[in-house]
Amino acid sequence: MEIMDIHGGKTLAGSVTVGGAKNSTVALIPASILSHTKVVFDSVPQIKDVENLRAILGDMNVPSTIDESVLTIDPSNIKQVPLTSGKIQSLRASYYFMGALLSRFGEAVVSFPGGDDIGPRPIDQHIRGFQALGATVHFENDSIHIKAPDTGLVGTMIKFDFISVGATINMILASVLAHGQTTIENAAREPEIIDLATFLNNMGARIRGAGTSQIKIEGVESLSSKNSHTIIPDRIEAGTYIIIAAAIGNGIWIKNVIPEHLDLFLGKLEEMGVNMQIGEDSVYVYPTERLVNVEIKTSPFPGFATDLQQPISSLMFLGEGQGVIHDTIYPKRVRHIPELCKMGAKIWKHENEIRILKSDHLQGTDVTADEIRAGASLMITGLIAPGETRIHDAGNILRGYDRVVHKLRSLGAEVRIIDEQ
Numbered sequence: 256m257e258i259m260d261i262h263g264g265k266t267l268a269g270s271v272t273v274g275g276a277k278n279s280t281v282a283l284i285p286a287s288i289l290s291h292t293k294v295v296f297d298s299v300p301q302i303k304d305v306e307n308l309r310a311i312l313g314d315m316n317v318p319s320t321i322d323e324s325v326l327t328i329d330p331s332n333i334k335q336v337p338l339t340s341g342k343i344q345s346l347r348a349s350y351y352f353m354g355a356l357l358s359r360f361g362e363a364v365v366s367f368p369g370g371d372d373i374g375p376r377p378i379d380q381h382i383r384g385f386q387a388l389g390a391t392v393h394f395e396n397d398s399i400h401i402k403a404p405d406t407g408l409v410g411t412m413i414k415f416d417f418i419s420v421g422a423t424i425n426m427i428l429a430s431v432l433a434h435g436q437t438t439i440e441n442a443a444r445e446p447e448i449i450d451l452a453t454f455l456n457n458m459g460a461r462i463r464g465a466g467t468s469q470i471k472i473e474g475v476e477s478l479s480s481k482n483s484h485t486i487i488p489d490r491i492e493a494g495t496y497i498i499i500a501a502a503i504g505n506g507i508w509i510k511n512v513i514p515e516h517l518d519l520f521l522g523k524l525e526e527m528g529v530n531m532q533i534g535e536d537s538v539y540v541y542p543t544e545r546l547v548n549v550e551i552k553t554s555p556f557p558g559f560a561t562d563l564q565q566p567i568s569s570l571m572f573l574g575e576g577q578g579v580i581h582d583t584i585y586p587k588r589v590r591h592i593p594e595l596c597k598m599g600a601k602i603w604k605h606e607n608e609i610r611i612l613k614s615d616h617l618q619g620t621d622v623t624a625d626e627i628r629a630g631a632s633l634m635i636t637g638l639i640a641p642g643e644t645r646i647h648d649a650g651n652i653l654r655g656y657d658r659v660v661h662k663l664r665s666l667g668a669e670v671r672i673i674d675e676q
């Protein structure tokens with residue numbers, strides 16, 4: 256178990272480069288097993304989720320190597336095995352192996368996925384989608400067994416009851432080699448879905464409409480990777496550094512950003528009084544003089560991302576007036592609140608909302624990161640607060656933030672990871 260140790264209260268300055276998107280990478284790696292040739296990704300973030308996905312690939316006799324941010328995967332001798340090891344539970348996105356294995360072998364046996372404890376995370380839409388394509392699904396010994404008919408999956412119309420990133424991705428993976436056309440209605444529109452479709456189309460897939468709420472997939476015979484794929488920048492990591500810059504920056508330049516992916520988020524920061532220069536692929540954040548708190552409601556892309564609601568709450572400890580956050584996607588994503596209160600933060604849950612007030616007496620102390628973005632909000636608050644903050648279970652931060660200690664240190668932060676005894 257790791258502890259992130261921060262000596263906060265310092266002003267930061269300089270520049271930081273955002274890595275490849277975690278939520279793209281964790282879909283692209285399972286998708287790579289659909290290729291009959293070697294796959295190369297660049298701009299791969301150095302995060303624990305990638306290490307765990309590589310270990311799962313290893314179990315399937317799929318070797319991979321990583322050199323800085325270039326990941327090479329060779330699925331040419333893949334073996335069909337049940338994925339029931341503890342590694343599956345180490346992250347949410349292991350459920351993408353369901354769709355990918357179903358496509359590749361007509362069968363998948365995968366344990367229930369893990370991931371952040373941010374309230375209930377059912378996978379009923381994924382299951383319904385696999386069944387609509389003709390697969391049978393049953394549950395046995397904590398695993399999901401999915402099997403295509405001997406004649407293969409058949410494209411169909413899949414209309415989701417509500418928007419789900421994971422179910423949209425799993426349906427793309429499952430239908431890309433099916434017979435005929437699949438239409439996904441009410442699809443999620445996240446940029447990571449476009450990234451996945453771009454990768455698959457470059458391998459010979461026929462996916463149209465990714466990034467809109469109707470995606471059409473015409474099944475093809477086989478897929479082979481020919482070129483390396485550059486992963487899009489992580490919009491949540493970018494947002495996290497923009498918040499840090501707004502809170503304690505004396506001029507910070509955040510590079511490798513697609514501002515269009517952060518439209519609503521940047522709009523909210525402007526409303527709060529953050530002074531930024533938004534370039535084509537970077538954001539410069541000027542020192543902030545006065546912040547005012549705002550109301551935020553999270554929603555699927557292009558709305559305000561749920562993954563940024565906890566990080567932005569930390570900025571609201573510096574703002575005038577009451578901040579209000581309504582997370583419509585994960586209303587129970589509140590495990591950061593008691594930990595932040597230990598640091599002197601004025602944040603509480605009121606019915607379905609999180610309320611925040613200016614907190615003039617923040618102070619470093621021992622806290623625990625129960626999940627990734629709760630950890631991000633503790634990290635930001637620890638950088639703001641004077642004194643020493645020790646974030647226990649910091650592995651939850653390291654599972655999704657690329658070389659975070661190195662990046663924060665390069666901005667002048669006093670931060671390190673120590674092993675818990």
Ligand SMILES: CC(=O)N[C@H]1[C@@H](OP(=O)(O)OP(=O)(O)OC[C@H]2O[C@@H](n3ccc(=O)[nH]c3=O)[C@H](O)[C@@H]2O)O[C@H](CO)[C@@H](O)[C@@H]1O
Nearest residue numbers: 278348375376377378379380381418419420421422561584
């Ligand atoms: C690896 C990855 O990309 N993770 C992201 C993905 O998670 P994930 O793909 O798990 O999130 P979904 O978009 O599927 O979930 C959206 C909502 O739908 C519900 N739901 C989802 C599927 C289902 O079958 N049944 C069901 O009830 C969920 O509980 C949640 O309330 O999108 C979330 C919402 O933007 C982000 O917070 C996560 O960072």
Ligand SMILES: C=C(OP(=O)(O)O)C(=O)O
Nearest residue numbers: 347348370371562627628
């Ligand atoms: C909830 C998140 O991740 P995951 O879906 O991988 O648990 C997140 O990145 O904020």
